[in-house]
Structure formats: structure tokens, C-alpha cells
Amino acid sequence: xxxxxxxxxxxxxxxxxxxxxxxxxxxxxxxxxxxxxxxxxxxxxxxxxxxxxxxxxxxxxxxxxxxxxxxxxxxxxxxxxxxxxxxxxxxxxxxxxxxxxxxxxxxxxxxxxxxxxxxxxxxxxxxxxxxxxxxxxxxxxxxxxxxxxxxxxxxxxxxxxxxxxxxxxxxxxxxxxxxxxxxxxxxxxxxxxxxxxxxxxxxxxxxxxxxxxxxxxxxxxxxxxxxxxxxxxxxxxxxxxxxxxxxxxxxxxxxxxxxxxxxxxxxxxxxxxxxxxxxxxxxxxxxxxxxxxxxxxxxxxxxxxxxxxxxxxxxxxxxx
Amino acid sequence: xxxxxxxxxxxxxxxxxxxxxxxxxxxxxxxxxxxxxxxxxxxxxxxxxxxxxxxxxxxxxxxxxxxxxxxxxxxxxxxxxxxxxxxxxxxxxxxxxxxxxxxxxxxxxxxxxxxxxxxxxxxxxxxxxxxxxxxxxxxxxxxxxxxxxxxxxxxxxxxxxxxxxxxxxxxxxxxxxxxxxxxxxxxxxxxxxxxxxxxxxxxxxxxxxx
Numbered sequence: 001x002x003x004x005x006x007x008x009x010x011x012x013x014x015x016x017x018x019x020x021x022x023x024x025x026x027x028x029x030x031x032x033x034x035x036x037x038x039x040x041x042x043x044x045x046x047x048x049x050x051x052x053x054x055x056x057x058x059x060x061x062x063x064x065x066x067x068x069x070x071x072x073x074x075x076x077x078x079x080x081x082x083x084x085x086x087x088x089x090x091x092x093x094x095x096x097x098x099x100x101x102x103x104x105x106x107x108x109x110x111x112x113x114x115x116x117x118x119x120x121x122x123x124x125x126x127x128x129x130x131x132x133x134x135x136x137x138x139x140x141x142x143x144x145x146x147x148x149x150x151x152x153x154x155x156x157x158x159x160x161x162x163x164x165x166x167x168x169x170x171x172x173x174x175x176x177x178x179x180x181x182x183x184x185x186x187x188x189x190x191x192x193x194x195x196x197x198x199x200x201x202x203x204x205x206x207x208x209x210x211x212x213x214x215x216x217x218x219x220x221x222x223x224x225x226x227x228x229x230x231x232x233x234x235x236x237x238x239x240x241x242x243x244x245x246x247x248x249x250x251x252x253x254x255x256x257x258x259x260x261x262x263x264x265x266x267x268x269x270x271x272x273x274x275x276x277x278x279x280x281x282x283x284x285x286x287x288x289x290x291x292x293x294x295x296x297x298x299x300x301x302x303x304x305x306x307x308x309x310x311x312x313x314x315x316x317x318x319x320x
Numbered sequence: 321x322x323x324x325x326x327x328x329x330x331x332x333x334x335x336x337x338x339x340x341x342x343x344x345x346x347x348x349x350x351x352x353x354x355x356x357x358x359x360x361x362x363x364x365x366x367x368x369x370x371x372x373x374x375x376x377x378x379x380x381x382x383x384x385x386x387x388x389x390x391x392x393x394x395x396x397x398x399x400x401x402x403x404x405x406x407x408x409x410x411x412x413x414x415x416x417x418x419x420x421x422x423x424x425x426x427x428x429x430x431x432x433x434x435x436x437x438x439x440x441x442x443x444x445x446x447x448x449x450x451x452x453x454x455x456x457x458x459x460x461x462x463x464x465x466x467x468x469x470x471x472x473x474x475x476x477x478x479x480x481x482x483x484x485x486x487x488x489x490x491x492x493x494x495x496x497x498x499x500x501x502x503x504x505x506x507x508x509x510x511x512x513x514x515x516x517x518x519x520x521x522x523x524x525x526x527x528x529x530x
Contacts, residue, residue: 034498045506054506069505077509079490088490088508097487101494112497154499163499177503207487233495240487250495257500259492276485279507280500281492283485296485296492298500 027114033161041184047177116254148226224310258297
């Protein structure tokens, strides 16, 4: 009896590390499926009192990623991503916004992914299996350890690794956003023509990044960061609609990410101080040393405030 | 919402509406679906109550509304589930939110020189909400759910121009995880026109879950 108990204890000890090693197994599978496979699906996104239907087309061909997201419930707004360039079409406003992510080479391994959710800050729990859209799905919960980040509950299709359903939860466990595929086809080929915008681009006004005239201004650094977050990108970038260069800093805890945009205010423009929100993304604006600082990200608003108010010009020892 | 009601609200918020009319107006809010929908769509309550000087007009308005509400005999008659989004803030805050919306058109939104004015005015990106993303618990399942869309952007002095927010969102979306990107982009390309369900009651936060 005693020996059996000892054996059971030993087995448990052995099982512990094995389970830990597999902590992110399904999440890795999902990351690979999302980034590396081709798929077409319709999904419903529900947040902040709004429910909208969207279609996603994602194609990986010869290492080139193309993605198209179309709003099915409104005026046909859509967003088309080709490699590092993204174009948002807003036909109801007769506008198109073009944005190019600079220097993609440096980004390898930096882009957030679910398998990179760091252990102390997210508890990963495999809840079990449930019938879902495509068949049995593994339900995985990522529970945040503090109030600086959101949690997730994801239904991962066993056969394809695709997240057929997901919930974004606030630190208290309440659902902030719910996403659910109503149809999804994985694999196969998607013709090039499907990545053309449905609207006639000819009648649109284009908002693009301004050419970059002056070299650079001040470098910025974070005096305080939420635990587990690190700086992953720090550069100057042109942002559509903003004159001059913008300091763009990206902070990530491996899964969640926050962008901070810093620029000198345009002459005659009143400073912006306050918060905003679009879907699950929030924004927080403040002024630091005469510069406009805006943090944007899919994290709780307090996290944005914490990061934004802690920024200061590099070399400055002052407390924020 | 008719012009007449808008005028009444405006007068009320300026403290110029006779008390008897003010009481009627509050009652109208009680039963006017469109008015309630507008309240729920805009999440300005936090901005108004927590504004640290960035929305100067709001303070006086909030105070006036609070005073009016103090005189209002039956604030408890407001349907609970409609106003759950502003739980703890109450009717005064809700009406204050309307005031900001109504006062906005009088001010020109600050614009970046190269930003598109029409986008800043009403891009469909909500820019003035200080509230955290509202918790969401709804039944039935999403595909049967009524559609809600992003309200027109509300701009004023001290708020982030919608065009700039949209540009930032596009720029930020290149640095998010794929799943989060869908969420961020969904917020960006949300459509404009609000739709309410058959009862006209906006679905917002209707409870907590787990």
C-alpha cells in the first residue's frame, strides 16, 4: 500500500513536467494554423453592444501572406493586407488609408502569438473538448494573472488547429468580445481576384503616409512598464494622416501588444488628452514634454494609461 | 429624435428648460427607444464624469443634470437592463452623455492638416469613450443576435480625432497576434448605421459571467 502510494507520487512528479511542457501545445498548433494556412470564413464579432458579421480570406502562397477582411453588416468597409502593406477601404467615407509596416525583417520572432503567452502572467488551462463548427474542439483558457492584460477562452478545432470560436475576457473574467465562425473552409486555393476590393477604388480619396522629410527627433523610453511587458519595436515611422515622423514604440508581453505613437503636435492643434475605444482596442492620449503621446492596444485601458504616462525622452532621469 | 426633442434637451442642459418641461423630458427618455439607444451607443459617461479638465463644458452640464435628477421623483423607473452599462453612474451621467453629444456639433473637431476631415467627423470609429471595453454577455448566440454598429465618431476639443485613431489602429494592427488582429480590425471597419432589435432595447452589458 505504502509502496503504491510512493509509486503514485513518483508518477505524479513525472507527469508534472510533462504537462508543463505541453502547456502551449494547442496554442502553438493554433498559431501555426492562423499564420501558415489558407482559409476562408465568415465570423460574427460581438463587442461593446455591437454585433457584426465579417468575412476573412487568408492566403499563404510562396511565403507571401495576403489577407482580406470584409465587413458584411455595413457599408462594405474592408481591409486588405499584402505582406507589410495594409489598405483600409472605407467606401462610405470615400476614403482609403494605406499603411506600411516598416522593416519587417527585424520583426521575426517579435510578433505576438498565443504560444508566447508567458507563464507567470497567463495561466493556460485545457478545459476539455466540445463539439464546435468543424467538429470536436479543444477548449483552452488563458487566465491573466493581473489586471494589465486580457484573458482568452478559445475553441481550437482538433483537425485543423483553427480557432473556431473565442472570447476575450477582462481581468475579472467577464466577456469583452466574442468571436465565432459561422462558416470556415481551411486549405485549398483562393484565387487572386478574391483579394481585390469589392468597391471601385477610383472614386476614393487616399490617405497615405506622408513622405518623411526631417531625419528624426527625440528617442523615447519607458520609465515604467507593466510586469511581463517589454519593448519589442522602437522606431520612427510615417503614419498616414500625421505630418512628420512619429515615434512608434511597441510593447508586448508576448501575447498582448500596445503601440505608442509620439509626435510633436501640429501647429494650431489643441493637445489631446483622454481615452477612446474601437471594438476591443482602446486608446489613451496624453501630453509629455510638449509631445502628443497616444497608446493604442487590445489591453485594459489602465494598462495604456500606465504605459503612456511613463514615457519620457531617452536620457531623461526624471520621474514621469 | 425630432428637432423639437433635441432643442428641449439642449435647453435642459443649458439650464433653460422650465422645470415642468424638464420633468416631461426625463419621462420621455424613459420611454423613447431611440433616445435610449443613443444613450447606450455612446459611452461618454466616463469621459464626462472623470474628465480632468479636458471637457470643460461637461462639468457644468453634469452638475445641472444631477440637480435636475435630484428633483426627479422616480428615477428608479428606468429599465434596469438598459442602463446597466452605466451602473453606478446613474441617470445623471446618462443624460450628461447626451448633452455632450448634442453640444459637439457646435465645435469644430481638431484635425491634423493632412487628415481627412470627413473621416474625423464621422468615421465610425468611436473616439471619445473613456469607459473600458464593456463586458459583454448576451444570449442568444451571436449569429441570432441583432446587429449593432459603431456610432458616428464624436469629436471635440481634447479628444483624439477619429481619423488619427483609425490610422493608429491600422498601424497597430501590424503588430498584434493574428486573433487579436481580427478583433482590432473588426472595431475599425465596423459599419455605421445602428440597428436595434425588435424591442428597441440596445443590448449592451446585460450581466456578468463567471
